[in-house]
Amino acid sequence: xxxxxxxxxxxxxxxxxxxxxxxxxxxxxxxxxxxxxxxxxxxxxxxxxxxxxxxxxxxxxxxxxxxxxxxxxxxxxxxxxxxxxxxxxxxxxxxxxxxxxxxxxxxxxxxxxxxxxxxxxxxxxxxxxxxxxxxxxxxxxxxxxxxxxxxxxxxxxxxxxxxxxxxxxxxxxxxxxxxxxxxxxxxxxxxxxxxxxxxxxxxxxxxxxxxxxxxxxxxxxxxxxx
Amino acid sequence: xxxxxxxxxxxxxxxxxxxxxxxxxxxxxxxxxxxxxxxxxxxxxxxxxxxxxxxxxxxxxxxxxxxxxxxxxxxxxxxxxxxxxxxxxxxxxxxxxxxxxxxxxxxxxxxxxxxxxxxxxxxxxxxxxxxxxxxxxxxxxxxxxxxxxxxxxxxxxxxxxxxxxxxxxxxxxxxxxxxxxxxxxxxxxxxxxxxxxxxxxxxxxxxxxxxxxxxxxxxxxxxxxxxxxxxxxxxxxxxxxxxxxxxxxxxxxxxxxxxxxxxxxxxxxxxxxxxxxxxxxxxxxxxxxx
Numbered sequence: 001x002x003x004x005x006x007x008x009x010x011x012x013x014x015x016x017x018x019x020x021x022x023x024x025x026x027x028x029x030x031x032x033x034x035x036x037x038x039x040x041x042x043x044x045x046x047x048x049x050x051x052x053x054x055x056x057x058x059x060x061x062x063x064x065x066x067x068x069x070x071x072x073x074x075x076x077x078x079x080x081x082x083x084x085x086x087x088x089x090x091x092x093x094x095x096x097x098x099x100x101x102x103x104x105x106x107x108x109x110x111x112x113x114x115x116x117x118x119x120x121x122x123x124x125x126x127x128x129x130x131x132x133x134x135x136x137x138x139x140x141x142x143x144x145x146x147x148x149x150x151x152x153x154x155x156x157x158x159x160x161x162x163x164x165x166x167x168x169x170x171x172x173x174x175x176x177x178x179x180x181x182x183x184x185x186x187x188x189x190x191x192x193x194x195x196x197x198x199x200x201x202x203x204x205x206x207x208x209x210x211x212x213x214x215x216x217x218x219x220x221x222x223x224x225x226x
Numbered sequence: 227x228x229x230x231x232x233x234x235x236x237x238x239x240x241x242x243x244x245x246x247x248x249x250x251x252x253x254x255x256x257x258x259x260x261x262x263x264x265x266x267x268x269x270x271x272x273x274x275x276x277x278x279x280x281x282x283x284x285x286x287x288x289x290x291x292x293x294x295x296x297x298x299x300x301x302x303x304x305x306x307x308x309x310x311x312x313x314x315x316x317x318x319x320x321x322x323x324x325x326x327x328x329x330x331x332x333x334x335x336x337x338x339x340x341x342x343x344x345x346x347x348x349x350x351x352x353x354x355x356x357x358x359x360x361x362x363x364x365x366x367x368x369x370x371x372x373x374x375x376x377x378x379x380x381x382x383x384x385x386x387x388x389x390x391x392x393x394x395x396x397x398x399x400x401x402x403x404x405x406x407x408x409x410x411x412x413x414x415x416x417x418x419x420x421x422x423x424x425x426x427x428x429x430x431x432x433x434x435x436x437x438x439x440x441x442x443x444x445x446x447x448x449x450x451x452x453x454x455x456x457x458x459x460x461x462x463x464x465x466x467x468x469x470x471x472x473x474x475x476x477x478x479x480x481x482x483x484x485x486x487x488x489x490x491x492x493x494x495x496x497x498x499x500x501x502x503x504x505x506x507x508x509x510x511x512x513x514x515x516x
Contacts, residue, residue, distance in 0.1 A: 059455070094461045138440075139437045207440060207453050222450075223460060
Protein backbone atom coordinates (compact mmCIF):
# COMPACT_ATOMS: atom_id res chain seq x y z
CA UNK A 1 0.00 0.00 0.00
CA UNK A 2 1.36 3.35 -0.94
CA UNK A 3 0.34 6.33 1.13
CA UNK A 4 -1.91 8.79 -0.65
CA UNK A 5 -0.01 11.65 -2.28
CA UNK A 6 0.23 14.71 -0.08
CA UNK A 7 -2.50 17.20 -0.76
CA UNK A 8 -0.59 19.96 -2.54
CA UNK A 9 -3.68 22.14 -2.75
CA UNK A 10 -3.93 22.35 1.00
CA UNK A 11 -4.70 25.88 2.14
CA UNK A 12 -1.94 27.85 3.75
CA UNK A 13 -2.17 28.40 7.46
CA UNK A 14 -3.86 31.63 8.46
CA UNK A 15 -1.16 32.30 11.04
CA UNK A 16 1.80 34.29 9.81
CA UNK A 17 4.09 32.35 12.13
CA UNK A 18 3.20 29.11 10.38
CA UNK A 19 3.79 30.65 6.98
CA UNK A 20 7.31 31.66 7.93
CA UNK A 21 6.77 35.41 7.70
CA UNK A 22 9.79 37.13 9.24
CA UNK A 23 9.16 38.84 12.58
CA UNK A 24 5.69 37.38 13.05
CA UNK A 25 3.98 37.25 16.40
CA UNK A 26 2.12 34.34 17.80
CA UNK A 27 -1.51 34.29 16.79
CA UNK A 28 -0.98 37.00 14.18
CA UNK A 29 -3.04 36.44 11.05
CA UNK A 30 -2.32 39.56 9.02
CA UNK A 31 1.05 40.62 7.71
CA UNK A 32 2.20 44.17 8.28
CA UNK A 33 2.38 44.61 4.52
CA UNK A 34 -1.26 43.60 4.32
CA UNK A 35 -2.19 46.12 7.01
CA UNK A 36 -0.33 48.89 5.19
CA UNK A 37 -1.84 48.02 1.79
CA UNK A 38 -5.34 47.81 3.22
CA UNK A 39 -4.86 50.99 5.21
CA UNK A 40 -3.57 52.92 2.22
CA UNK A 41 -6.54 51.75 0.14
CA UNK A 42 -8.98 52.55 2.93
CA UNK A 43 -7.68 56.06 3.57
CA UNK A 44 -7.28 56.73 -0.15
CA UNK A 45 -10.87 55.65 -0.67
CA UNK A 46 -12.05 57.82 2.21
CA UNK A 47 -10.17 60.84 0.86
CA UNK A 48 -11.64 60.28 -2.61
CA UNK A 49 -15.14 59.85 -1.18
CA UNK A 50 -14.67 63.00 0.91
CA UNK A 51 -14.71 65.15 -2.22
CA UNK A 52 -16.33 62.74 -4.68
CA UNK A 53 -19.60 62.15 -2.86
CA UNK A 54 -20.36 65.83 -2.14
CA UNK A 55 -19.57 66.67 -5.77
CA UNK A 56 -21.91 63.92 -6.97
CA UNK A 57 -24.62 65.02 -4.58
CA UNK A 58 -24.14 68.60 -5.71
CA UNK A 59 -24.69 67.57 -9.33
CA UNK A 60 -27.60 65.21 -8.64
CA UNK A 61 -29.21 67.22 -5.85
CA UNK A 62 -31.65 69.26 -7.96
CA UNK A 63 -33.29 66.00 -9.07
CA UNK A 64 -34.58 65.50 -5.54
CA UNK A 65 -35.67 69.07 -4.96
CA UNK A 66 -39.23 70.13 -5.51
CA UNK A 67 -38.68 72.63 -8.30
CA UNK A 68 -42.32 73.59 -8.73
CA UNK A 69 -43.33 76.99 -7.48
CA UNK A 70 -46.07 76.87 -4.93
CA UNK A 71 -47.24 80.27 -6.06
CA UNK A 72 -50.63 81.25 -7.41
CA UNK A 73 -50.37 83.63 -10.31
CA UNK A 74 -53.08 86.06 -11.30
CA UNK A 75 -53.95 85.65 -15.00
CA UNK A 76 -56.94 87.98 -15.28
CA UNK A 77 -60.48 88.81 -14.23
CA UNK A 78 -63.22 86.20 -14.42
CA UNK A 79 -65.10 88.02 -17.17
CA UNK A 80 -62.08 87.81 -19.48
CA UNK A 81 -62.66 84.10 -20.00
CA UNK A 82 -65.47 82.10 -21.60
CA UNK A 83 -66.40 78.49 -22.30
CA UNK A 84 -66.16 78.79 -26.09
CA UNK A 85 -62.50 79.44 -26.66
CA UNK A 86 -59.10 79.61 -25.00
CA UNK A 87 -57.44 82.88 -24.05
CA UNK A 88 -53.60 82.81 -24.18
CA UNK A 89 -51.87 84.09 -21.03
CA UNK A 90 -48.21 84.37 -20.07
CA UNK A 91 -47.10 82.93 -16.75
CA UNK A 92 -43.78 82.45 -15.07
CA UNK A 93 -42.89 78.78 -14.49
CA UNK A 94 -39.24 79.27 -13.47
CA UNK A 95 -38.46 82.24 -11.28
CA UNK A 96 -34.77 82.82 -12.03
CA UNK A 97 -34.54 82.16 -15.76
CA UNK A 98 -35.60 85.53 -17.14
CA UNK A 99 -37.50 85.37 -20.42
CA UNK A 100 -36.75 81.66 -20.73
CA UNK A 101 -38.73 81.03 -17.52
CA UNK A 102 -41.95 82.39 -18.98
CA UNK A 103 -44.46 80.27 -20.82
CA UNK A 104 -47.80 80.67 -22.55
CA UNK A 105 -50.84 78.86 -21.16
CA UNK A 106 -54.37 78.64 -22.57
CA UNK A 107 -57.22 79.37 -20.17
CA UNK A 108 -60.97 78.90 -20.54
CA UNK A 109 -63.94 78.51 -18.22
CA UNK A 110 -64.96 74.95 -17.44
CA UNK A 111 -67.98 73.82 -19.46
CA UNK A 112 -69.76 71.24 -17.25
CA UNK A 113 -71.71 69.91 -20.25
CA UNK A 114 -68.83 69.58 -22.66
CA UNK A 115 -65.87 68.75 -20.41
CA UNK A 116 -65.45 65.09 -19.52
CA UNK A 117 -65.48 64.16 -15.85
CA UNK A 118 -62.13 63.31 -14.32
CA UNK A 119 -61.81 60.44 -11.86
CA UNK A 120 -59.72 62.73 -9.68
CA UNK A 121 -62.71 65.02 -9.22
CA UNK A 122 -64.97 62.30 -7.77
CA UNK A 123 -66.90 63.76 -4.85
CA UNK A 124 -65.16 67.10 -5.28
CA UNK A 125 -65.84 70.33 -7.08
CA UNK A 126 -63.99 70.26 -10.44
CA UNK A 127 -61.45 73.00 -11.11
CA UNK A 128 -63.39 76.11 -12.14
CA UNK A 129 -61.16 76.93 -15.08
CA UNK A 130 -59.23 74.80 -17.55
CA UNK A 131 -55.61 76.01 -17.85
CA UNK A 132 -53.73 74.07 -20.51
CA UNK A 133 -49.95 74.02 -20.76
CA UNK A 134 -48.50 74.67 -24.21
CA UNK A 135 -45.77 72.09 -23.63
CA UNK A 136 -46.36 69.30 -26.12
CA UNK A 137 -46.50 65.86 -24.49
CA UNK A 138 -44.27 64.45 -27.22
CA UNK A 139 -40.97 66.35 -26.86
CA UNK A 140 -41.91 69.66 -25.30
CA UNK A 141 -42.33 72.00 -28.27
CA UNK A 142 -44.86 74.81 -27.80
CA UNK A 143 -48.33 73.94 -29.15
CA UNK A 144 -50.80 76.58 -30.28
CA UNK A 145 -54.57 76.61 -30.22
CA UNK A 146 -56.52 76.92 -33.47
CA UNK A 147 -60.06 78.06 -32.86
CA UNK A 148 -61.36 77.17 -36.35
CA UNK A 149 -60.73 73.44 -35.78
CA UNK A 150 -60.86 73.57 -31.97
CA UNK A 151 -57.57 71.75 -31.87
CA UNK A 152 -54.11 72.26 -30.41
CA UNK A 153 -51.34 71.72 -32.96
CA UNK A 154 -47.61 71.20 -32.39
CA UNK A 155 -45.26 72.59 -35.04
CA UNK A 156 -42.43 70.13 -34.45
CA UNK A 157 -43.72 66.64 -35.19
CA UNK A 158 -47.40 67.14 -35.94
CA UNK A 159 -49.00 66.31 -32.61
CA UNK A 160 -52.73 67.20 -32.56
CA UNK A 161 -54.89 67.57 -29.43
CA UNK A 162 -58.64 68.09 -29.21
CA UNK A 163 -60.53 70.87 -27.40
CA UNK A 164 -59.85 69.28 -24.00
CA UNK A 165 -56.17 68.68 -24.78
CA UNK A 166 -56.58 64.94 -25.35
CA UNK A 167 -54.45 63.36 -28.06
CA UNK A 168 -56.16 63.39 -31.44
CA UNK A 169 -53.25 62.37 -33.61
CA UNK A 170 -49.49 62.29 -34.04
CA UNK A 171 -46.80 61.07 -31.64
CA UNK A 172 -47.84 62.49 -28.21
CA UNK A 173 -48.26 59.84 -25.52
CA UNK A 174 -50.73 61.61 -23.22
CA UNK A 175 -52.93 64.72 -23.12
CA UNK A 176 -51.50 68.19 -22.59
CA UNK A 177 -50.51 69.10 -19.03
CA UNK A 178 -52.76 71.40 -17.03
CA UNK A 179 -52.46 73.82 -14.12
CA UNK A 180 -54.55 74.05 -10.98
CA UNK A 181 -56.95 76.99 -11.06
CA UNK A 182 -58.99 78.88 -8.49
CA UNK A 183 -60.97 82.09 -8.27
CA UNK A 184 -60.10 84.66 -5.62
CA UNK A 185 -62.11 87.90 -5.42
CA UNK A 186 -63.21 87.63 -9.03
CA UNK A 187 -59.67 87.05 -10.29
CA UNK A 188 -58.59 83.78 -11.91
CA UNK A 189 -55.40 82.36 -10.43
CA UNK A 190 -53.20 79.60 -11.81
CA UNK A 191 -51.16 77.30 -9.57
CA UNK A 192 -49.00 74.22 -9.98
CA UNK A 193 -48.70 72.10 -13.07
CA UNK A 194 -50.12 68.57 -13.17
CA UNK A 195 -50.14 65.87 -15.81
CA UNK A 196 -53.22 63.91 -16.87
CA UNK A 197 -53.76 60.53 -18.48
CA UNK A 198 -56.18 59.84 -21.31
CA UNK A 199 -59.11 59.89 -18.82
CA UNK A 200 -57.95 63.25 -17.42
CA UNK A 201 -56.96 61.61 -14.14
CA UNK A 202 -54.44 63.84 -12.34
CA UNK A 203 -50.79 62.84 -11.83
CA UNK A 204 -47.72 64.65 -10.52
CA UNK A 205 -46.02 66.74 -13.24
CA UNK A 206 -44.16 64.48 -15.66
CA UNK A 207 -41.75 65.08 -18.49
CA UNK A 208 -43.01 65.13 -22.03
CA UNK A 209 -42.95 61.62 -23.54
CA UNK A 210 -43.63 59.97 -20.16
CA UNK A 211 -46.58 57.62 -20.60
CA UNK A 212 -49.42 57.65 -18.06
CA UNK A 213 -51.64 54.89 -19.44
CA UNK A 214 -51.62 51.11 -19.32
CA UNK A 215 -48.46 49.21 -18.51
CA UNK A 216 -46.34 51.92 -20.09
CA UNK A 217 -46.78 54.21 -17.09
CA UNK A 218 -44.67 51.89 -14.93
CA UNK A 219 -41.67 52.42 -17.23
CA UNK A 220 -41.72 56.16 -16.55
CA UNK A 221 -41.42 56.76 -12.80
CA UNK A 222 -42.41 60.01 -11.14
CA UNK A 223 -39.53 62.17 -10.02
CA UNK A 224 -38.33 61.49 -6.47
CA UNK A 225 -39.35 64.89 -5.15
CA UNK A 226 -43.08 64.48 -5.81
CA UNK B 227 37.77 78.07 -1.50
CA UNK B 228 36.96 76.91 -4.97
CA UNK B 229 34.72 74.27 -3.50
CA UNK B 230 32.33 76.92 -2.24
CA UNK B 231 31.56 77.98 -5.80
CA UNK B 232 28.65 75.94 -7.13
CA UNK B 233 29.65 73.84 -10.08
CA UNK B 234 28.98 75.40 -13.46
CA UNK B 235 26.31 73.38 -15.27
CA UNK B 236 27.71 71.07 -17.86
CA UNK B 237 26.11 72.90 -20.75
CA UNK B 238 27.80 76.17 -19.74
CA UNK B 239 31.26 74.68 -19.54
CA UNK B 240 33.46 74.86 -22.62
CA UNK B 241 33.33 71.59 -24.50
CA UNK B 242 36.30 69.72 -25.83
CA UNK B 243 37.42 70.64 -29.35
CA UNK B 244 35.61 68.95 -32.17
CA UNK B 245 37.52 66.86 -34.67
CA UNK B 246 39.28 69.18 -37.12
CA UNK B 247 38.90 72.13 -34.80
CA UNK B 248 42.06 73.84 -33.55
CA UNK B 249 42.51 74.55 -29.88
CA UNK B 250 39.93 74.20 -27.16
CA UNK B 251 38.28 77.55 -27.77
CA UNK B 252 34.86 76.20 -28.69
CA UNK B 253 32.32 77.58 -26.36
CA UNK B 254 29.23 75.47 -26.53
CA UNK B 255 26.90 77.82 -24.74
CA UNK B 256 24.20 79.49 -26.74
CA UNK B 257 23.90 82.27 -24.23
CA UNK B 258 25.68 84.90 -26.31
CA UNK B 259 28.99 84.43 -24.60
CA UNK B 260 30.44 83.07 -27.79
CA UNK B 261 31.84 86.46 -28.79
CA UNK B 262 33.78 87.07 -25.60
CA UNK B 263 36.63 84.66 -25.94
CA UNK B 264 38.58 86.18 -23.11
CA UNK B 265 36.10 85.04 -20.52
CA UNK B 266 36.11 81.38 -21.11
CA UNK B 267 38.15 79.10 -23.27
CA UNK B 268 41.68 79.74 -24.27
CA UNK B 269 41.06 81.90 -27.31
CA UNK B 270 43.80 80.15 -29.22
CA UNK B 271 44.81 80.47 -32.83
CA UNK B 272 42.40 79.90 -35.69
CA UNK B 273 39.56 81.61 -33.83
CA UNK B 274 36.59 82.11 -36.18
CA UNK B 275 35.19 85.61 -36.62
CA UNK B 276 32.67 87.06 -34.22
CA UNK B 277 29.74 86.53 -36.59
CA UNK B 278 30.84 82.96 -37.24
CA UNK B 279 31.13 82.28 -33.55
CA UNK B 280 27.69 83.69 -32.96
CA UNK B 281 26.19 81.50 -35.63
CA UNK B 282 28.00 78.47 -34.31
CA UNK B 283 26.91 79.27 -30.78
CA UNK B 284 23.30 79.63 -31.80
CA UNK B 285 23.37 76.37 -33.72
CA UNK B 286 24.94 74.51 -30.84
CA UNK B 287 22.76 76.26 -28.30
CA UNK B 288 19.63 74.59 -29.62
CA UNK B 289 21.30 71.23 -29.45
CA UNK B 290 22.50 71.95 -25.95
CA UNK B 291 19.03 72.95 -24.72
CA UNK B 292 17.47 69.85 -26.22
CA UNK B 293 20.29 67.79 -24.74
CA UNK B 294 19.73 69.33 -21.32
CA UNK B 295 16.03 68.55 -21.47
CA UNK B 296 16.61 65.06 -22.76
CA UNK B 297 19.12 64.28 -20.03
CA UNK B 298 16.48 65.10 -17.42
CA UNK B 299 13.33 63.72 -19.02
CA UNK B 300 14.62 60.80 -21.10
CA UNK B 301 12.12 61.80 -23.75
CA UNK B 302 14.12 60.97 -26.85
CA UNK B 303 13.62 57.18 -26.95
CA UNK B 304 9.89 57.72 -26.54
CA UNK B 305 9.75 60.52 -29.10
CA UNK B 306 11.88 58.54 -31.57
CA UNK B 307 9.55 55.59 -31.24
CA UNK B 308 6.46 57.78 -31.47
CA UNK B 309 7.43 60.13 -34.27
CA UNK B 310 9.56 57.80 -36.41
CA UNK B 311 7.44 54.69 -36.08
CA UNK B 312 7.14 52.56 -39.15
CA UNK B 313 3.99 52.66 -41.22
CA UNK B 314 2.93 49.87 -43.54
CA UNK B 315 3.28 50.04 -47.29
CA UNK B 316 0.25 51.62 -48.92
CA UNK B 317 -0.36 54.18 -46.17
CA UNK B 318 -2.25 57.01 -47.87
CA UNK B 319 -4.10 60.25 -47.25
CA UNK B 320 -7.06 58.46 -45.65
CA UNK B 321 -4.78 57.72 -42.72
CA UNK B 322 -4.60 61.43 -41.88
CA UNK B 323 -8.31 61.70 -40.98
CA UNK B 324 -7.71 60.82 -37.33
CA UNK B 325 -5.06 63.52 -36.93
CA UNK B 326 -7.32 65.93 -38.78
CA UNK B 327 -10.10 65.23 -36.28
CA UNK B 328 -7.69 65.80 -33.42
CA UNK B 329 -6.55 69.13 -34.85
CA UNK B 330 -10.19 70.13 -35.26
CA UNK B 331 -10.56 69.40 -31.53
CA UNK B 332 -7.47 71.48 -30.73
CA UNK B 333 -8.88 74.33 -32.81
CA UNK B 334 -12.20 74.05 -30.93
CA UNK B 335 -10.36 74.07 -27.60
CA UNK B 336 -8.34 77.18 -28.46
CA UNK B 337 -11.22 79.19 -29.92
CA UNK B 338 -13.44 78.00 -27.06
CA UNK B 339 -11.02 79.39 -24.47
CA UNK B 340 -11.17 82.81 -26.12
CA UNK B 341 -14.95 82.73 -26.44
CA UNK B 342 -15.16 81.92 -22.72
CA UNK B 343 -13.42 85.24 -22.00
CA UNK B 344 -16.52 87.11 -23.20
CA UNK B 345 -19.35 84.64 -22.75
CA UNK B 346 -21.65 84.91 -19.74
CA UNK B 347 -23.71 81.80 -18.87
CA UNK B 348 -26.56 83.69 -17.22
CA UNK B 349 -30.04 83.36 -18.76
CA UNK B 350 -30.52 87.11 -18.90
CA UNK B 351 -27.01 87.81 -20.20
CA UNK B 352 -26.10 84.81 -22.39
CA UNK B 353 -27.73 86.02 -25.58
CA UNK B 354 -26.37 89.55 -25.20
CA UNK B 355 -22.85 88.32 -24.50
CA UNK B 356 -22.97 86.08 -27.57
CA UNK B 357 -24.16 89.07 -29.60
CA UNK B 358 -21.33 91.12 -28.12
CA UNK B 359 -18.80 88.54 -29.29
CA UNK B 360 -20.21 88.63 -32.81
CA UNK B 361 -20.75 92.34 -33.20
CA UNK B 362 -18.40 94.20 -30.86
CA UNK B 363 -15.39 92.14 -29.81
CA UNK B 364 -12.33 92.54 -32.05
CA UNK B 365 -12.24 89.54 -34.42
CA UNK B 366 -15.04 88.06 -32.32
CA UNK B 367 -17.07 87.18 -35.37
CA UNK B 368 -14.12 85.23 -36.76
CA UNK B 369 -13.42 83.34 -33.53
CA UNK B 370 -17.09 82.51 -32.99
CA UNK B 371 -17.42 81.49 -36.62
CA UNK B 372 -14.39 79.24 -36.36
CA UNK B 373 -15.86 77.61 -33.25
CA UNK B 374 -19.30 77.21 -34.82
CA UNK B 375 -18.18 75.85 -38.19
CA UNK B 376 -15.26 74.00 -36.61
CA UNK B 377 -17.74 71.93 -34.62
CA UNK B 378 -19.35 70.75 -37.86
CA UNK B 379 -15.92 70.10 -39.38
CA UNK B 380 -14.96 68.00 -36.38
CA UNK B 381 -18.12 65.88 -36.60
CA UNK B 382 -17.64 65.35 -40.35
CA UNK B 383 -13.97 64.41 -39.97
CA UNK B 384 -14.81 62.11 -37.06
CA UNK B 385 -17.30 60.14 -39.12
CA UNK B 386 -14.95 60.00 -42.12
CA UNK B 387 -12.27 58.62 -39.78
CA UNK B 388 -14.78 56.12 -38.39
CA UNK B 389 -15.72 55.07 -41.92
CA UNK B 390 -12.07 54.70 -42.92
CA UNK B 391 -11.40 52.51 -39.89
CA UNK B 392 -14.43 50.36 -40.68
CA UNK B 393 -13.86 49.99 -44.42
CA UNK B 394 -10.15 49.25 -44.00
CA UNK B 395 -10.92 46.68 -41.31
CA UNK B 396 -8.65 48.53 -38.90
CA UNK B 397 -10.92 47.70 -35.95
CA UNK B 398 -9.95 44.01 -35.97
CA UNK B 399 -7.66 42.21 -33.57
CA UNK B 400 -5.61 43.57 -31.82
CA UNK B 401 -7.21 47.00 -32.24
CA UNK B 402 -10.71 46.34 -30.87
CA UNK B 403 -10.06 48.36 -27.72
CA UNK B 404 -9.04 51.35 -29.79
CA UNK B 405 -12.32 51.06 -31.70
CA UNK B 406 -14.16 51.11 -28.37
CA UNK B 407 -12.23 54.19 -27.25
CA UNK B 408 -13.01 55.79 -30.60
CA UNK B 409 -16.71 55.14 -30.15
CA UNK B 410 -16.56 56.74 -26.69
CA UNK B 411 -14.85 59.74 -28.29
CA UNK B 412 -17.65 59.90 -30.84
CA UNK B 413 -20.32 59.90 -28.12
CA UNK B 414 -18.44 62.61 -26.22
CA UNK B 415 -18.04 64.71 -29.37
CA UNK B 416 -21.78 64.48 -30.03
CA UNK B 417 -22.35 65.46 -26.39
CA UNK B 418 -20.14 68.50 -27.04
CA UNK B 419 -22.35 69.41 -29.98
CA UNK B 420 -25.49 68.98 -27.87
CA UNK B 421 -24.28 71.00 -24.89
CA UNK B 422 -22.69 73.72 -27.04
CA UNK B 423 -25.84 74.25 -29.07
CA UNK B 424 -27.67 75.76 -26.10
CA UNK B 425 -25.05 78.39 -25.30
CA UNK B 426 -26.00 81.13 -27.83
CA UNK B 427 -29.39 81.00 -26.02
CA UNK B 428 -31.54 82.17 -28.90
CA UNK B 429 -34.94 80.69 -29.76
CA UNK B 430 -33.45 77.98 -31.92
CA UNK B 431 -30.91 76.77 -29.37
CA UNK B 432 -33.42 76.89 -26.50
CA UNK B 433 -36.07 74.82 -28.26
CA UNK B 434 -33.55 72.42 -29.77
CA UNK B 435 -32.24 71.77 -26.26
CA UNK B 436 -35.75 71.43 -24.80
CA UNK B 437 -36.51 68.79 -27.43
CA UNK B 438 -33.10 67.14 -26.96
CA UNK B 439 -33.53 66.85 -23.21
CA UNK B 440 -37.03 65.46 -23.68
CA UNK B 441 -35.70 62.87 -26.13
CA UNK B 442 -33.46 61.76 -23.25
CA UNK B 443 -36.56 61.76 -21.03
CA UNK B 444 -38.33 59.37 -23.40
CA UNK B 445 -35.91 56.62 -22.36
CA UNK B 446 -37.81 54.00 -20.31
CA UNK B 447 -37.00 53.85 -16.57
CA UNK B 448 -33.86 56.04 -16.56
CA UNK B 449 -35.28 58.70 -18.90
CA UNK B 450 -37.01 60.93 -16.33
CA UNK B 451 -33.94 60.86 -14.07
CA UNK B 452 -31.59 61.58 -16.96
CA UNK B 453 -33.68 64.58 -18.02
CA UNK B 454 -33.75 65.91 -14.46
CA UNK B 455 -29.97 65.55 -14.25
CA UNK B 456 -29.47 67.41 -17.53
CA UNK B 457 -31.88 70.21 -16.60
CA UNK B 458 -30.78 70.36 -12.98
CA UNK B 459 -34.40 70.10 -11.88
CA UNK B 460 -37.90 69.59 -13.17
CA UNK B 461 -38.00 72.69 -15.32
CA UNK B 462 -35.61 74.24 -17.79
CA UNK B 463 -34.03 77.11 -15.86
CA UNK B 464 -30.93 79.09 -15.01
CA UNK B 465 -29.28 75.97 -13.57
CA UNK B 466 -29.64 74.26 -16.95
CA UNK B 467 -27.59 76.83 -18.81
CA UNK B 468 -24.82 76.88 -16.18
CA UNK B 469 -24.82 73.09 -16.15
CA UNK B 470 -24.54 72.80 -19.92
CA UNK B 471 -21.76 75.40 -19.91
CA UNK B 472 -19.79 73.48 -17.26
CA UNK B 473 -20.25 70.20 -19.12
CA UNK B 474 -19.31 71.83 -22.42
CA UNK B 475 -16.15 73.61 -21.33
CA UNK B 476 -14.81 71.51 -18.44
CA UNK B 477 -16.04 67.96 -18.06
CA UNK B 478 -16.41 66.71 -21.63
CA UNK B 479 -13.26 68.36 -23.07
CA UNK B 480 -11.23 66.86 -20.22
CA UNK B 481 -12.60 63.41 -20.94
CA UNK B 482 -12.00 63.85 -24.67
CA UNK B 483 -8.40 64.94 -24.05
CA UNK B 484 -7.73 61.95 -21.82
CA UNK B 485 -9.29 59.52 -24.28
CA UNK B 486 -7.38 61.04 -27.21
CA UNK B 487 -4.21 60.34 -25.22
CA UNK B 488 -5.24 56.70 -24.78
CA UNK B 489 -6.26 56.47 -28.44
CA UNK B 490 -2.90 57.80 -29.63
CA UNK B 491 -0.97 55.58 -27.24
CA UNK B 492 -2.71 52.54 -28.69
CA UNK B 493 -2.01 53.69 -32.25
CA UNK B 494 1.68 54.14 -31.46
CA UNK B 495 1.82 50.85 -29.58
CA UNK B 496 0.04 48.69 -32.14
CA UNK B 497 0.92 50.53 -35.35
CA UNK B 498 -1.45 51.15 -38.21
CA UNK B 499 -2.88 48.61 -40.62
CA UNK B 500 -2.05 48.23 -44.28
CA UNK B 501 -4.92 49.05 -46.64
CA UNK B 502 -6.99 45.96 -47.41
CA UNK B 503 -6.13 45.93 -51.13
CA UNK B 504 -2.47 45.32 -50.34
CA UNK B 505 -1.60 41.62 -50.59
CA UNK B 506 0.96 40.09 -48.28
CA UNK B 507 4.29 39.60 -50.05
CA UNK B 508 4.36 35.84 -49.91
CA UNK B 509 7.55 35.39 -51.92
CA UNK B 510 9.86 37.40 -49.73
CA UNK B 511 8.17 36.06 -46.62
CA UNK B 512 8.83 32.43 -47.63
CA UNK B 513 12.43 33.32 -48.45
CA UNK B 514 12.87 34.76 -45.01
CA UNK B 515 11.35 31.72 -43.46
CA UNK B 516 13.82 29.50 -45.29
